[in-house]
Amino acid sequence: MGNIIKVQKGTKDILPSEIELWHFMEQKALEVFTYAGYSEIRTPIFEATELFARGVGDTTDIVNKEMYTFEKSERSLTLRPENTAGVVRAFIEHGMHRLSAPVKLWYKGPMFRYERPQAGRQRQFHQVGMEMFGIEQPTADAEAIAVAIRYLNMLGLNDLDVEINSLGCPECRETFKSKLKEVIKPYLGELCEDCQNRFDKNPLRLLDCKVDSCKEIYAKPEIQEVIQSDFICKDCAEHFDTLKMYLDNLGINYTVNKLLVRGLDYYNRTVFEIKSNNLGSQNAVCGGGRYDSLVRNLGGPDTPAVGFAMGMERLFSLLEEKQNNKLTAYVVSTNIEETIKLIAELRNNGISADFDMTSKKFTKQLEKAAKVANFALILGEDEIANNTISIKDLNKSTQQTINRNELKTFLQNIK
Ligand code: ATP
Ligand code: MG
Numbered sequence: 001m002g003n004i005i006k007v008q009k010g011t012k013d014i015l016p017s018e019i020e021l022w023h024f025m026e027q028k029a030l031e032v033f034t035y036a037g038y039s040e041i042r043t044p045i046f047e048a049t050e051l052f053a054r055g056v057g058d059t060t061d062i063v064n065k066e067m068y069t070f071e072k073s074e075r076s077l078t079l080r081p082e083n084t085a086g087v088v089r090a091f092i093e094h095g096m097h098r099l100s101a102p103v104k105l106w107y108k109g110p111m112f113r114y115e116r117p118q119a120g121r122q123r124q125f126h127q128v129g130m131e132m133f134g135i136e137q138p139t140a141d142a143e144a145i146a147v148a149i150r151y152l153n154m155l156g157l158n159d160l161d162v163e164i165n166s167l168g169c170p171e172c173r174e175t176f177k178s179k180l181k182e183v184i185k186p187y188l189g190e191l192c193e194d195c196q197n198r199f200d201k202n203p204l205r206l207l208d209c210k211v212d213s214c215k216e217i218y219a220k221p222e223i224q225e226v227i228q229s230d231f232i233c234k235d236c237a238e239h240f241d242t243l244k245m246y247l248d249n250l251g252i253n254y255t256v257n258k259l260l261v262r263g264l265d266y267y268n269r270t271v272f273e274i275k276s277n278n279l280g281s282q283n284a285v286c287g288g289g290r291y292d293s294l295v296r297n298l299g300g301p302d303t304p305a306v307g308f309a310m311g312m313e314r315l316f317s318l319l320e321e322k323q324n325n326k327l328t329a330y331v332v333s334t335n336i337e338e339t340i341k342l343i344a345e346l347r348n349n350g351i352s353a354d355f356d357m358t359s360k361k362f363t364k365q366l367e368k369a370a371k372v373a374n375f376a377l378i379l380g381e382d383e384i385a386n387n388t389i390s391i392k393d394l395n396k397s398t399q400q401t402i403n404r405n406e407l408k409t410f411l412q413n414i415k
Contacts, residue, residue: 008123010114012124018320025155025312025315025319028154029151033106033130036147037104038130039104039106041090041105041106041107043083043089044080045079045110045112047078047080047086048077049076051085051086051298052078052081054297055084055089055266055298057265057266059198060265061263062081062082065114066081066115067081082111082127082264084131084291084309087107087131089298091131091133091303097133097134097300097301101134101135102133102140103134104130105131105133106128106129107129107130110125111125111126113125118282119281119317120283120313122313125313126311127310127312128310128312129307129309129310131306132144132306133303134305135304136304137239138242138243140304141272141290142243142246144288145162145272146252148286149162149274151310152274152285152310152315155319157318160276160277162255162272162274163256163272163274164243164247164255164257164271164272165258165261166232166270167204167270167271168231168233169232169269171233172232172236175231176226176231180203180206180226180227181203184217184223191206192211192213194209195214202265204261205261205263206218207258208259208263227258227259240270262287266291266293267289268289268290270306273286273288274286278321279317284314285314285318286308286309287308289306289307290306291305291306292304292305326372327353327354327372327374328373329354329374329411330354330368330372330373330375331343331353331354332356332365332366332377333379333380334380336359339379340355342379343355349411351411351412354372366392373394374393374394375391375393375394376394377390377407378390387404388403389402391410
């Protein structure tokens with residue numbers, strides 16, 4: 001065999017064994033967004049580099065470090081690192097601002113960022129997301145969060161934390177930025193290189209730093225006092241309070257996280273993130289917020305907007321983990337005649353079941369059961385003598401003994 005060319009670092013093949021879950025995620029997205037009145041938009045994978053420099057912001061990590069940029073016929077092009085800028089470009093280019101508000105769009109597809117690959121972080125990854133244009137009121141922010149939660153719930157994901165924050169408007173944020181810089185300035189020399197760069201260009205992003213020594217500095221009381229202060233103006237506060245009221249009405253639990261600033265430059269007022277408790281350190285599945293000045297910054301008319309994006313690889317790993325291909329029951333017994341009878345009875349009743357055909361010891365059978373089934377059905381001498389059966393829940397390690405004639409009902413309830 002000659003030289004083998006391998007898949008590029010940070011990219012992955014989606015294999016036939018995985019495609020079913022991808023179809024499931026895509027199908028549910030189509031359903032949830034369509035029911036909520038969104039239409040799908042598909043924009044090109046590459047755009048003018050300038051779109052992202054202006055749209056995502058040239059003080060962000062994405063634009064500074066993570067873009068796949070190349071030249072063709074003296075034009076600088078970039079593989080999209082996210083899709084909000086592309087959707088906004090299309091919104092303006094096709095005159096969608098002339099449609100009656102709100103204009104509700106959703107998308108899915110691959111994004112490209114030159115990052116250090118690790119679990120939950122790839123260089124080519126997929127996002128599903130939405131953008132809603134034309135609504136200034138917090139109703140739109142609440143709907144965005146509600147749609148995100150509904151989609152995640154439809155996928156069967158429920159163990160979620162919603163974090164929200166308000167970044168205020170450009171005016172009230174200025175005061176906050178200068179206060180923040182003032183208290184952090186004495187520590188400037190101790191900050192990491194990234195934070196030293198952010199300090200002047202984008203001080204809000206300091207709060208987003210993952211470096212421990214920086215986090216320690218930002219935890220100092222005088223700095224915390226500024227971070228935790230209510231700096232936002234009256235209008236912004238009212239907007240945020242109304243959003244919180246809507247979320248309460250919707251029964252959506254959330255926490256206010258004042259450190260939540262998000263990586264992109266374009267956000268104002270509401271920002272939010274949804275995290276899963278079942279992922280490692282890359283635990284954010286969804287990020288979004290309001291971006292009222294982006295349409296104007298990209299040359300369109302003043303148009304308020306709100307949107308979010310979810311990482312589909314992170315959703316995939318949550319779904320994969322939940323996928324339970326185990327049998328319902330594994331019979332553990334040394335009495336083969338009784339076992340064969342019980343197995344036939346279970347299977348005839350539509351309950352998946354298996355047993356040990358090689359007369360292994362009881363403990364070996366239990367070990368096997370734990371690997372392949374959700375419940376071990378134990379038929380020992382006592383059980384056979386008393387016409388009972390012991391049921392061990394192999395996920396919870398609890399055990400109970402019931403009458404044989406109660407077994408069918410029991411299993412049908414848990415199937
Ligand atoms: P993170 O803090 O994880 O880098 P981010 O703020 O860069 O996230 P966004 O740009 O808001 O993320 O993208 C929204 C979602 O897309 C994230 O919450 C995450 O689920 C997913 N995502 C972002 N970058 C990657 C990546 N390199 N690989 C896989 N998924 C990603
Ligand atoms: Mg990132």
